[in-house]
Amino acid sequence: MSEAVLYDAAGPRGRRRILIGSIAGGLLVVLAVGAAVARLAANGGFEAERWRVLTQSDLQRLLGRGLVATLRAALVAMVLAMAVGGLLAVARLSRRRWLSMPAGAWVELFRGLPLLLLILFIFLGLPAAGITVSTFWALVAGLTLYNSAVLGEIFRAGILSLSKGQTEAAYSIGLRRGQTLRLILIPQAVRRMLPALISQLVTLLKDTSLGFVIAYAELLRNGRNAVEFLGGPYSIPIYTAIAVIYIAVNASLSFLARWLDRRTQRRYGRTVQPSVADEAA
Amino acid sequence: MDAVLDNLDTFRQGFVATLALTVVSTVLALSLGTLLAAMRVSPVTTLRAAGATYVEVVRNTPLTVVFFFAVFVLPQVDIRLSFFTFAVIAVSVYHAAFFCEAVRSGINAVGVGQAEAARAIGLTFTQSLRLIVLPQAFRTVIPPLINVVIALTKNTSIAAAFGVVELTAVTTRLANANSNAVLAIFLGGAACYLALTLPSGWLAGRLERRMAVAR
Numbered sequence: 001m002s003e004a005v006l007y008d009a010a011g012p013r014g015r016r017r018i019l020i021g022s023i024a025g026g027l028l029v030v031l032a033v034g035a036a037v038a039r040l041a042a043n044g045g046f047e048a049e050r051w052r053v054l055t056q057s058d059l060q061r062l063l064g065r066g067l068v069a070t071l072r073a074a075l076v077a078m079v080l081a082m083a084v085g086g087l088l089a090v091a092r093l094s095r096r097r098w099l100s101m102p103a104g105a106w107v108e109l110f111r112g113l114p115l116l117l118l119i120l121f122i123f124l125g126l127p128a129a130g131i132t133v134s135t136f137w138a139l140v141a142g143l144t145l146y147n148s149a150v151l152g153e154i155f156r157a158g159i160l161s162l163s164k165g166q167t168e169a170a171y172s173i174g175l176r177r178g179q180t181l182r183l184i185l186i187p188q189a190v191r192r193m194l195p196a197l198i199s200q201l202v203t204l205l206k207d208t209s210l211g212f213v214i215a216y217a218e219l220l221r222n223g224r225n226a227v228e229f230l231g232g233p234y235s236i237p238i239y240t241a242i243a244v245i246y247i248a249v250n251a252s253l254s255f256l257a258r259w260l261d262r263r264t265q266r267r268y269g270r271t272v273q274p275s276v277a278d279e280a281a
Numbered sequence: 282m283d284a285v286l287d288n289l290d291t292f293r294q295g296f297v298a299t300l301a302l303t304v305v306s307t308v309l310a311l312s313l314g315t316l317l318a319a320m321r322v323s324p325v326t327t328l329r330a331a332g333a334t335y336v337e338v339v340r341n342t343p344l345t346v347v348f349f350f351a352v353f354v355l356p357q358v359d360i361r362l363s364f365f366t367f368a369v370i371a372v373s374v375y376h377a378a379f380f381c382e383a384v385r386s387g388i389n390a391v392g393v394g395q396a397e398a399a400r401a402i403g404l405t406f407t408q409s410l411r412l413i414v415l416p417q418a419f420r421t422v423i424p425p426l427i428n429v430v431i432a433l434t435k436n437t438s439i440a441a442a443f444g445v446v447e448l449t450a451v452t453t454r455l456a457n458a459n460s461n462a463v464l465a466i467f468l469g470g471a472a473c474y475l476a477l478t479l480p481s482g483w484l485a486g487r488l489e490r491r492m493a494v495a496r
Contacts, residue, residue, distance in 0.1 A: 005396040006414070007324040007406040014324075022327035039358040112431075112478040113471055114438035117449050121467045124456050128463040206343035213442045220345060227353070235353045243346050250341035276386070277428030279340060280379040281435055 040236070051237045059226055059238070066222035067245060073136060073218060074205045077143035081204070082197070084144060085151030090181065092156055103152070110149040115281070116210050118142040123214045135216035139208065147204055150278050154196050158189035158272045192271045195261035199274040202250045202257070203281065209246075219245065284462035285469040288455050295451030296473050302368060302437045302447060303477075307430050309373040314380025315415075321385055324406055332381070339378035344439055347371045352443045364444035372440070376433045383429055387422030388414055421492065427485035431478050438474075448473055 010018060053059060091103035110118070119142030126133045133141070162185055170180040212220040223242045227235045264271050285292070320332035339347070351371040352364070362370075391414050399409035419426075441450035452470030456463045 005393055005400065006322060006409060007400075010324060018325050018327070021325065025327065036358045108479065108482070109475070112435075112475050112482065114435040114449060114474060116438040116441065117452065117467070117470060117474065120449065120453055120456075121471075124453065125463045125467055128456075128460055202341070206341075209343035209345040210439070212345055213439075220343070220349070224349075232353075232357070235349075236357060239346070239349050239354060243342055243350070246343055246346060247338060247341045251337065254341060275428060276379050276383045276425055277432045280376060280429055281432040 050234055053230065053234055054237055054241055062222045062226055063219065063241065063245070066217065066219035067249075069136075069216070069222075070205070070208050070211075070218040071249075073139050073143070073208045073211060073216070074201070077140045077147065077208075078201055078204055080140065080144040081147035081151050084148035085155055088148060088152030089155035089159065092152065093159060093181075095177075107149040107152050110145050111153075113146075115142055115146045115207055116213060118145050119210055119214060135211065135214050138214055139211040139216050142210075143204060143207060146207075147200065150200060150203075150281075151197070154193050154200065154272055154274070155189070158193035158196075159185050161192055161270055161272060162188055191264060191268060194271075195257045195264060196272045196274040198253055198257035198260065199279060202253045203279050205250060205253070206246070284455070284459040285465050288466075291451055291455060292448075292469060292473060295446065295448040295470075298365075298445065298447040299434070299437055299449075299473075300477075302365070302372065302440060302445065303430070303434045305369050306372040306376065306437070307433055309369065310376040310433065311380050311426070313373065313377035315384055317377060317381035318384035318388065319410060321381065322388055322410070336378045336381055339375060340382075342375075344371065344375045344436055345442075347375045348439060348443050364440075368437070368440035368443060368445045371443075372433060372437060376429060376436070379429050379432070380426065383422050383425040384418060386425070387418035390421050391417045424485040424489035424492070427481055427488075431481050431485070434477050434481075435474065 088103045088106060091099045092107070094100050094103075119138055122133060122141050123135070123138040126138075159181075166184055166188065167180055170184045175183065208218055209220045211218045212224065215221060217225075219242055223238050227238050230238075261271050317332045317335060320328040321336075323329060348368070348371040351367045351374075355362070355367065355370075395413055395417065396409060399413040404412065437447060438449040440447055441453065448470055452466060455466045459466060
């Protein structure tokens with residue numbers, strides 16, 4: 001539904017009311033921010049020197065290393081999760097129940113558990129069984145388990161979204177089931193789910209911040225270490241800088257996903273829409 | 282297995298804390314999210330821009346970073362609350378953006394004719410939204426809303442890293458205390474989460490299929 005159906009364009013009086021309301025609302029926001037800044041200034045948290053800390057090359061290098069570690073974990077986990085997710089989707093679509101049932105159980109199980117619990121289980125549970133695991137691999141393994149389940153569902157939705165005629169035509173020219181999947185269905189499905197894959201990459205990138213909990217030296221952990229070293233009053237500049245970095249990286253990826261989605265829809269019709277809930281988790 | 286049975290009471294406490302965190306945050310986040318969705322479809326450009334900015338900023342920020350702002354930055358401006366309250370704030374602020382997007386997609390799914398008819402009989406923007414569009418929108422978005430609640434339930438686990446003694450915190454603590462039964466304890470914690478998420482997921486799936494047929 002186009003939203004403009006809900007109201008008429010405002011007339012002169014309405015426009016004036018909107019203008020007055022916006023200014024009043026804006027003033028309220030400014031007052032609230034002003035009050036917060038005043039408290040901060042009273043606590044000495046808003047001196048220019050606190051923000052100048054961001055220009056220190058030591059801190060910039062620390063955060064830069066953190067960002068690289070974050071991206072590395074996200075990319076490794078994304079590649080692994082895509083591989084496992086692809087196998088899961090094919091297994092779930094299989095006619096053999098001994099393949100489709102375990103794949104279904106895997107998806108239900110790992111989508112139903114908190115990612116943090118999975119990461120902690122790998123980090124604390126495997127050493128108890130005598131297997132040492134680094135913080136990097138504990139984080140990547142947790143991310144892979146969880147995201148393989150989500151990506152498996154995206155892949156499956158992509159294949160199921162293709163019209164039945166594609167499969168029927170493939171069978172009628174004598175292709176076998178496996179060939180149909182490999183030569184006809186998957187190449188078309190990939191195009192439809194590429195935007196959804198990029199949105200899931202954004203979610204995965206956000207989730208690498210859980211590495212903070214097991215002390216993997218990613219962006220957030222390095223920022224926290226810097227604040228612990230410099231002192232509490234530096235928390236606002238440093239955490240703001242970290243939030244800005246995350247938002248910049250993720251907003252560019254989200255923008256790319258939306259652009260790709262519009263382009264794919266224009267050229268090839270439907271795309272697989274990522275679910276809001278998957279973006280939240 | 283004994284390690285789980287011996288600590289059933291501790292598990293229960295963690296389970297109750299997770300449930301409380303989930304319920305309180307869901308109520309707050311759903312209210313804020315609906316308000317944001319209404320802002321995003323309203324005639325007032327300022328409100329639309331404010332709603333869109335909120336969603337765009339929050340959905341690109343990790344929940345852990347939102348927790349950082351709640352737990353470490355709010356005390357800097359002399360807002361001192363319990364860890365539980367900080368966790369409720371962080372979880373609600375984060376999920377409001379996703380509830381907003383779910384409700385908005387529902388509003389967009391209501392047929393144009395409904396809104397046109399509402400306008401044609403002279404209802405104002407607020408009336409047509411409240412009486413005609415939102416009731417129908419909520420019905421179609423119940424499955425996605427349940428799915429966001431499931432995501433919220435799972436995400437409350439992050440509060441464990443910020444001083445809240447909920448299910449994940451309890452599980453980790455017990456696992457550290459009983460190093461010979463780590464697997465059993467994690468299975469116990471996982472079972473508690475699955476008891477919340479799996480039935481909700483099946484409910485959402487059923488409702489979704491039923492409505493897909495009805496349409």
